[in-house]
Structure formats: C-alpha cells, structure tokens
Amino acid sequence: MKEVAVIGVGMTNFGELWNKSIKDIFVEAALKAIDNAGVDHIDSMYIGTMSGGLFVGQEHIGAVMADYLGMNPVPATRVESACASGGTAFRQAYFEVASGSSEIVLASGVEKMTDGVDVTAALATAADQEYEVYNGVTFPGLYAMIANAHMHQYKTTREQLAAVAVKNHRNGKNNPNAQFRNEITIEQVLNSTLVADPLRLLDCSPVSDGGAAVILCSMELAKQFTDSPVRVIASAQASDTISLYERDSLTTLKAVSDAAAKAYKQAELKPDNIDIAEVHDCFTIAEIVVSEDLGFFEKGCGGAAVEEGKTSLEGQIPINTSGGLKSKGHPVGATGIAQIIELYEQLTGQAGKRQVKDARIGLAQNMGGSGASCTINILEAV
C-alpha cells in the first residue's frame, strides 16, 4: 500500500454564485487545484455531488465535468454520500493512489444549490424517505431532536449552541472564500428566526453554491512537485442507521465514533495528538456532539468547551478554523473537500490570519444525513 500525499488545492468562493453554472464552478476549482499542484496531467478524477439530479437536473456529473475540464479520456467518477460526498470522493481517490493503479488523482466536490426549486425537499432525500420524510421531518427537525436530547441529558445550554456559530463566524471572517464574513453575537443567534425549536436561523449552515478540489499522488512522487506535501495518515468511514428512531441514543453519532476509532488506529494517534479539526457543523449542535464523539471532550462537555474557548483559534483544539459549514458555507458535495483544503493550508502555514501556530496534524470529519455516514481523514505535515 503506497503512502498518499496532497500536493495542491483549489476552491471557488462559497456563496450564492448566480452568474456561474455547476460546470463553471467545478472547472474553476479544479483548474486552481491543478495549477496549485503544478501537475501537467491527472490520471483520474472523482467528484462528490449530493444531488445533481434534483438540484440542477444533471446526473452523470463525472463525465460532464471531465468534458468541461478538457480532460477526456481521463476516468471520472461521481461519488455520493449525501453531505459526506466530498469526504467520500477524497477517500476513493486515496484508494486509487494507494493501490498503485494511478499516480495523480483529482478529488473534488461541487454543488449548485441556489438554482434548486425546493432545496429543503431535495436535501431531505438524504434521510429515510419511508419512515422520516414521509412523516414530515426535514434536517432542521432531525438535528433539533438531537439538540433537545443533548440539552436535556447534559444541561447543554442555548447559549452554548450559539457560541459555536459565533466562533465559526469569527474564523470565517478571515477566510476569503467564506460565504459569510461577518462576526455575529450570542444575542443575534438567540434572537434570530426560530427554525425548529431550539434551533434558530443562525444555528443553521446556509444553502450555498461552490466547488473544491485537491490533487493527490503517492508520497514518493510528491517530492517532484512540492517541498511541503501533506501526508494522508488515515482515511476511515462508517455507517449508522439512516433514521434517528432506530438509534440507542440521540446524543451520540455512532458513525462518527466508529470512524474515529478506525482512523486513530490507522494513524496510531489519540485525540489529543490532533492539532486542528474541521468538523461537520451543519447545525451548531452537530459540532458539539461531534467534538465529543471524536474524543476531544468527554461526552456532554462539548457545549461547555466551546463556551470556554477550548475550540477557538487559540484554544486547546481549534475546530473549524475555516469558518465551518456555518460561516464558510455548505455547498453539500464540496464541503468535505473544502475541509481538506483548510487542513492543507493550515498544515503548510498558508492560512493567513486563521493560522494555528505549529499545526502539524489535522483531522477532517464529514458526515451525511443525520450521521448515517461519516468519513474521517487525518493529514500530517511532512
């Protein structure tokens, strides 16, 4: 099994990109990554997209994007795991390079959501259609149930949820690609429109357009292209029940802890070896639960941790230095790749005002639905 490196990255701004099609967005991100890596070709490409069919009426996204990128006859494969599509696409590229089948592979994600007619309904196809969606629940409702359970069981407060959004906007302010670059206050979160009790508008990641791409190659080849490749030291994935009602507990996301256990084992690391983490804060409660399930904090202590600044840029484990899904934006398929990009920039010292000092090991946690799938990739500065 070959060692795998990330050698270049590129992404579009995330936001409401009214003047760009899904093809434009993908091509912009992919060309930036290719240019950044300095490669003169790619052997294969993966595209994470949740629902080209429902958002823009276009399936067969792999072939479409290879064509518009001018890359025919390069193999191009679309991968989908709902909101974890990007993390999964990265993992497939990792396997292809690790197997020795290909040398240079592009892993990417793209989503064009603002053109969609009914985005909430399209997103809801990531939940169980027969037992959840048919009965009227959508994702804000599912995560609201998780939030209520966590608040009940662990005395997590409404203010602690808000603190996640406040921190992530503070980080996103310094991310030139972020959708929302404004700071917000606890009061603004608490006074924003109620979406699904207790979650309010500013607890929710936005609907976004955006694309992101990274270039992977074997560690031995990486040295030809860069002095600062980033090594992939773990790539893990797990699944959990598609529906919340089937789970033993609402306050833990088992796919996250299962994938984390595998990733830590593969990397021979413990949670306190991780210097920075990008986690899937589709709703504020998600970041709190995930920060516990990754082992950064004891179960039930994630809310207090964010309130005490332990996950801030200067804290014990900076989380979502990019601004996270909340501030950076959440073009579903692109999110997992954008997480890898933030790790790459941090681990190579290119994160500007967001830079975490001496960041050497970073973890990206990307999940689909209400945690029915989860990928965890761990990267290390060389």
Added chain:
Amino acid sequence: MKEVAVIGVGMTNFGELWNKSIKDIFVEAALKAIDNAGVDHIDSMYIGTMSGGLFVGQEHIGAVMADYLGMNPVPATRVESACASGGTAFRQAYFEVASGSSEIVLASGVEKMTDGVDVTAALATAADQEYEVYNGVTFPGLYAMIANAHMHQYKTTREQLAAVAVKNHRNGKNNPNAQFRNEITIEQVLNSTLVADPLRLLDCSPVSDGGAAVILCSMELAKQFTDSPVRVIASAQASDTISLYERDSLTTLKAVSDAAAKAYKQAELKPDNIDIAEVHDCFTIAEIVVSEDLGFFEKGCGGAAVEEGKTSLEGQIPINTSGGLKSKGHPVGATGIAQIIELYEQLTGQAGKRQVKDARIGLAQNMGGSGASCTINILEAV
C-alpha cells in the same frame, strides 16, 4: 498492489418488480451474494445507482442500504456514472481491495425504475442538459443518430440491427433472471413500433427494476472460500465528451476504445484472447459499435458479424450470453454488476444452457449516456 478475485455473486430477477421496494431489491441481491461467497462479514460496500433521487426520491443510497442489510457500521458508498454506475462501483471495490485497505468488499448495483413518474426524462439527465436535453433529444434519439451514421457510412442494415435483439432474446430465454424470456424474430423487430428512426421498440432495452451484487477479496484470501475464484485481470475506465455533437465521429465510441486499450494492456491480452463478452446493448446499434471498438471486428463489420452468427453462443466471440440489456433487462445501476455475474457464472461453468464451452477469459463493457463514460473489467478463470 494485491491481486483481486470475485468469490460470489447474487442477483434478483430483472423486470417489473411491483411488490418490491428499492431496499427489498438491494437486500435480496446482496444477501444472495454474501451467501454464495460464504463470507461471514464484509469490510465495505459499494452501490451503483444512477438516480435514486429522480426515480424514488431517495439519495444517500449507500447509508440506506448498509442499514437495511443490517451491516452498520460498515462503510457504504454510492457511485454514479449513469448507466455505467455498476461497472464503476465494481472498479471502486477493486481499488479498495487492491490497495490492501479492506479484505472483503461487496460491489453492487440497484435501480427501481418502474415507480418513476417520468423515466425517460430522468434517464435523459445522463446527457448534457444544456446542449442536448434542452433541445429535446433523449437517448433513443441520440442512439438513432449513431445508427443512421453507421448505416450510412458502413452499409449496416436494418436487419443487422434486428439480429442483435434476436440473438440476445435467444440467450436470455435460458437466463432465469431475465426480464424477457421469449424468442423474437427479425420480422417482429422490423414491425415493432417506431421509437426514433431507425430504432424500433424491439431495438431498445426495457425499463427495469433489479439488483445485483458480487463479493471481491484478495486472491490470497479467496482460496479460503472457494476452489474456483475468478481473477480480475484488468479494470479500466475512460471518459468522452458528454454530447454527441462534440465528437469527431458518430460511428465510434472513443471511451470504449480508450478503456479497451488500457484494459488489454493491463491484462496483457489482445481482443482475440477474449472468450466471452458482456457489452452494453442499451440499443441494438450500441452492441454493434461496441463490438467493433473492443477490437472484436474491423470498424464497420459489426453488423455483418452478428448476422453471420459470429457473436452467437457458438460463434467466434459469444456476446451477451446473459441476454444482454435487451432481454435480461436494464435496471440502470445494476447492469454493470449483472455483467460481472454472467462472466463469473460462465467462467466457473455454472451458466447452464447458456454455457460457453471452455470459457476462460471474459470481458464486461458497461457505459453511461451515449458513451461519455465506459468501464471495462476483464476476468479470468483460475
């Protein structure tokens, strides 16, 4: 890079499965494959599905199927390349085993199409939405253009197109899983309803429900489970322009010849070393063009070859011994995996009345759209 084997297979009947949901169909196929292989666990699973979103309103198919198969927390990833989704899913499983990341991996495909409201429109999302579909073309129209060009350039006849359907129904009659198990005549094809000139109803593969699954593991592990594993000696993929209008020629499918060149090189074989082939006969003309682009016949001679019986069960290179998409059915995501199953059954001498004598090397060619993506997998009896 580890050698990879197929050690077990399972599929549902293909057809109009009104009393089964997409979950039922998948689980039936997957359990049959697991049982057939005799494994007590799987490490990972892939599901090829073209459009769960448009056909049944369900994305996140990987997680859904892992759950309903009772396999949580096993990683489950959905792969999509339109009608080549199954072949692509097989290839991803191949990479994962070849890399040494996992030992036993399930590769599968499933589609539930008969519940769809507008199946032709959903299928058309595999073509370019902006330049093809917007102008009114759907897949019968695209393949009709290819047929007209081939008939004009190479004097391919209407009867030769019909001969593909007649041969495939003759084979499918002996496939217990086939959707149509009736023989048809040249006259019946020529007199069937005109769909898109020159293609008639009996030139077209049907709308189908169905699932198919195979179990892959490393060659060294395979010996623990079976005395007759089938070795994967090549897995290749290529892309071409998404739209027909961009191509230099309408009478060749470049993704097929590109993928074939790579596959033959990897396997160190030539076309005449192939004993049997399953090819993507979504329309009769497709089988003719593909049989040429795979190198079985000179360009322009594919029509005569089928008419002369060269691709029949007793011919020089039996093609679509399963009945092909035309007779066996074409539940889009499952098709590529069902091709692998036919090869496995032939190469292990389990194909009953369809058995090709001394078949040792088989090729499966699966393609998406009007050939914008193509996978070719070559298997060898051990």
